[in-house]
Amino acid sequence: MTVKAQQRSALLNILLITVLVVWMVMAAFPFLWTLWGSFKVEGDFFSKANWANSLTGTLTKTETGSAFTGMGYHGAWVKEAFGIAAINTVIVCLFVVTISLTFGTLGGYALSRSTYRYTFWFLIIALIFRAMPPVTLVSGYLPVFFKWNMWGHLPTAILVLVAINQPFTLWMLHSFFKNIPKDLDESAMVDGCNRFQAFRYVIVPVMWPGVITTGLFSFLLAYNDFAVTAMILSKENQTMVPKIAGFLGSTQVKGNVMFAVAAVVSVTAPLFVMIMVFQRQIVSGLTAGAVKG
Amino acid sequence: MKHKTFFWFVLPSSVAMLLFIFVPIISVVVQSLHVEHEQVIISVENCGPFGCTQATTIDQEATKKLLEAEPLGRFSGFDTYADRNHLAVEDVSQAWDKADNWRDFGSQILNLPFYKAMSFTLAYTFIVTPLVLIVGFIIAVAVNGAVKAIRGPIIFFSLLPMMVTPLVGSLIIFWMVDARGVLGSMLQVLAGDPELSVKASTPLTWVMLMFYGVWHSAPFAFIVYYAGLQTVNQDTLESAMIDGANRWEQIRYVIIPHLLPLTTFIALMQLMDNFRVFEPIVSFAASAHATSLSWSIYNDLGGEVRQLSSAAATSVLTIIGVAILLSPVLIRTWRDFSRK
Numbered sequence: 001m002t003v004k005a006q007q008r009s010a011l012l013n014i015l016l017i018t019v020l021v022v023w024m025v026m027a028a029f030p031f032l033w034t035l036w037g038s039f040k041v042e043g044d045f046f047s048k049a050n051w052a053n054s055l056t057g058t059l060t061k062t063e064t065g066s067a068f069t070g071m072g073y074h075g076a077w078v079k080e081a082f083g084i085a086a087i088n089t090v091i092v093c094l095f096v097v098t099i100s101l102t103f104g105t106l107g108g109y110a111l112s113r114s115t116y117r118y119t120f121w122f123l124i125i126a127l128i129f130r131a132m133p134p135v136t137l138v139s140g141y142l143p144v145f146f147k148w149n150m151w152g153h154l155p156t157a158i159l160v161l162v163a164i165n166q167p168f169t170l171w172m173l174h175s176f177f178k179n180i181p182k183d184l185d186e187s188a189m190v191d192g193c194n195r196f197q198a199f200r201y202v203i204v205p206v207m208w209p210g211v212i213t214t215g216l217f218s219f220l221l222a223y224n225d226f227a228v229t230a231m232i233l234s235k236e237n238q239t240m241v242p243k244i245a246g247f248l249g250s251t252q253v254k255g256n257v258m259f260a261v262a263a264v265v266s267v268t269a270p271l272f273v274m275i276m277v278f279q280r281q282i283v284s285g286l287t288a289g290a291v292k293g
Numbered sequence: 294m295k296h297k298t299f300f301w302f303v304l305p306s307s308v309a310m311l312l313f314i315f316v317p318i319i320s321v322v323v324q325s326l327h328v329e330h331e332q333v334i335i336s337v338e339n340c341g342p343f344g345c346t347q348a349t350t351i352d353q354e355a356t357k358k359l360l361e362a363e364p365l366g367r368f369s370g371f372d373t374y375a376d377r378n379h380l381a382v383e384d385v386s387q388a389w390d391k392a393d394n395w396r397d398f399g400s401q402i403l404n405l406p407f408y409k410a411m412s413f414t415l416a417y418t419f420i421v422t423p424l425v426l427i428v429g430f431i432i433a434v435a436v437n438g439a440v441k442a443i444r445g446p447i448i449f450f451s452l453l454p455m456m457v458t459p460l461v462g463s464l465i466i467f468w469m470v471d472a473r474g475v476l477g478s479m480l481q482v483l484a485g486d487p488e489l490s491v492k493a494s495t496p497l498t499w500v501m502l503m504f505y506g507v508w509h510s511a512p513f514a515f516i517v518y519y520a521g522l523q524t525v526n527q528d529t530l531e532s533a534m535i536d537g538a539n540r541w542e543q544i545r546y547v548i549i550p551h552l553l554p555l556t557t558f559i560a561l562m563q564l565m566d567n568f569r570v571f572e573p574i575v576s577f578a579a580s581a582h583a584t585s586l587s588w589s590i591y592n593d594l595g596g597e598v599r600q601l602s603s604a605a606a607t608s609v610l611t612i613i614g615v616a617i618l619l620s621p622v623l624i625r626t627w628r629d630f631s632r633k
Contacts, residue, residue, distance in 0.1 A: 012540070016435045016438050016439070019431060019432065019435040020432075020435050020436065020439060020447065023432050023435070023447075023451070024447065024450055026454075026508065027450045027451050027453055027454055027508075027512070028450045028453065030454075030465045030466060030469060031453060031457075031465065033469065033475065034465050034468070034469075045468070046468070046471060046473035046474060047473060047478075048473050051474075051475045051478045051479070054475070102305070103305040103306040103309060104306060106302045106303070106305060106306070107302060107303045107305070107306040107307070109302060110294060110298070110299045110302030110303050111303070113294045114294040114299045115294070116294075116296070116299075119299075120630060122303070124623070124626065126310070127619075128616075128619065128623075129310060129314050130565070131565045131615050131618075131619050132314075132318075132612055132615055133568070133569035133571070133586075133587050133611060133615070134569075135569070135571065135587045135590050135591055135608075136321065136587075136590060136608035136609075136611050136612055137313075137314065137317040137318065137321065137608075138590070138594055138604070139321055139324060139590065139593075139594060139601050139604040139605045139608055140316070140317030140318065140319075140320040140321040140324070140605070140608075141313075141317055142594070142599065142601060143320075143324070143601065144320070159309075159313060160313055162309055162313075163309040163310055163312065163313030163314055164313070164314070166306045166309050166310050166314075167310070167314075169306075170306060195294065195295075195298045195302075196298075220456065223458065224458040224459060224460075226458070226459070226460045226571075226572055226575075227571060227572075227587065227591060230591075230595075231591070231594055231595065241458055241460055241461070244460065244461065244464070245460060245575060248464075248575075248576075248578075260464070261468070264461050264464055264465060267458060267461050268457055268458075268461060271453075271456050271457055271458070272453070274456075275449060275452050275453065275456055276449065279445075279448065279449055279452065282452060282456070283448065283452075283516055283520070286513060286516045286517060286520075287516065287517055287520040
């Protein structure tokens with residue numbers, strides 16, 4: 001049996017397909033275009049004569065002899081030592097994610113189990129902290145960091161990013177722990193565990209889906225940060241994103257734009273893989289806050 | 294949970310937030326009320342056979358002593374707030390006296406750095422947020438109507454603009470809109486003006502930045518709305534259909550009310566995130582045409598001389614702005630809470 005109202009008219013179908021196609025082109029095309037263009041020379045990527053040159057690589061052929069060139073990548077990774085920035089990013093992200101999650105699971109668990117009024121205030125203060133742009137805090141950090149010679153080092157950036165990450169991590173894990181039935185850890189406590197043992201042996205084994213999702217977003221925050229890392233890391237210790245911004249300052253020299261293009265593709269690639277592997281967790285994380293209301 | 298256990302569990306994250314969020318806020322407020330010491334200058338008279346010359350030098354020792362006595366700098370009260378780079382009290386009152394009409398007054402005010410940044414930040418926040426809601430909703434409805442097999446790939450590609458580093462995402466768009474880029478040349482053809490450059494025009498730069506904002510954030514609204522659409526009560530929808538509701542009426546009276554709480558959530562997150570707009574301005578090198586509050590702070594701190602007091606004053610004003618923006622939500626939460 002078909003319900004008449006559920007069948008779509010042809011016009012509506014066309015409209016739906018148009019929306020989908022337009023959105024897909026808007027979402028995917030810029031990335032594909034930049035990926036393709038990163039293997040060309042600057043004259044093709046920014047073509048004065050004809051935009052189709054960046055597809056065919058006319059100038060790339062005359063300048064390098066082949067339609068594709070790895071010059072941008074060579075420049076970024078070898079000449080400009082983008083690899084060091086990549087290693088710095090890996091160190092920062094690794095530590096930020098581990099420390100944030102350790103602090104966050106303990107705090108989030110306590111917030112989900114305590115029934116007192118102060119948990120509400122704790123969460124509200126965290127929400128206010130979450131709303132503040134991180135760059136507003138930087139002028140508070142700088143004098144102290146200079147005085148104590150903390151400025152410019154990776155551990156300083158890790159500490160700051162962990163703190164900025166906390167409000168979000170607490171909110172997210174708080175709502176995940178709320179979904180784990182209270183009876184589970186309470187029955188362990190009846191059996192003679194103390195609160196920490198109940199957490200360690202009963203909650204920890206079942207908390208991983210929530211922790212992985214939260215970890216993904218902590219990672220993104222550390223990986224994508226520009227405002228804070230650009231201001232508190234010295235030039236030698238820069239992570240990838242501030243380093244790309246550094247390339248932009250020197251774009252007057254011909255070819256340096258292509259270094260930036262290659263670097264941009266290199267930064268996007270890990271995110272691409274991450275979304276592919278963890279798509280389900282990311283979607284559930286984005287909606288977790290919303291479903292709670 | 295006992296108070297003591299609770300205390301130990303939340304201790305690590307409380308200490309982190311206390312040291313690196315709460316204390317810095319206090320420090321920012323204090324700093325904004327101080328300015329750096331002026332260097333102590335002494336003039337020395339050098340007399341020689343050909344007459345005397347006056348030379349001025351910095352008295353290093355006295356300057357250092359001053360810094361040690363008052364490490365925060367000279368107390369200046371609200372002077373930094375009132376100066377030309379912030380609230381510009383004098384310039385505003387002068388403009389008020391001189392200007393013939395509102396338009397004139399407005400254009401004079403918008404030339405002042407703080408008001409220029411403020412106007413773009415507010416325009417960006419209040420234009421991008423509703424657009425994100427609308428575009429996200431349209432995509433969600435379209436994807437919900439699509440065949441199941443293609444939904445996964447669509448969601449994958451939709452996540453890209455949101456997940457990618459804002460600085461990088463805006464660079465990608467910026468390179469395409471460059472006068473020599475693919476979108477830039479297409480716009481030139483469409484407008485029939487071979488000299489057209491988005492970078493050079495203030496209105497076009499604003500449109501470009503806002504376009505980027507919608508492109509970046511619409512996926513978030515889409516994902517949340519899409520998840521909401523999966524939980525629409527099918528019975529309600531069916532009874533509406535039996536009662537003769539057409540497709541539009543179904544959306545208007547069943548689906549939209551169902552999605553309303555989600556809208557509040559998305560709007561709240563978007564207001565917070567759009568108010569801090571910053572990276573696209575750096576990527577688009579747009580500071581001549583559009584600046585934001587976050588950008589002003591960054592600019593003060595990143596220059597040759599770090600203007601800490603000036604950055605601190607802008608930070609305090611930004612935090613006040615966030616507080617005003619958030620106050621309706623906080624008041625509502627407080628009311629809900631006290632009712633319990």
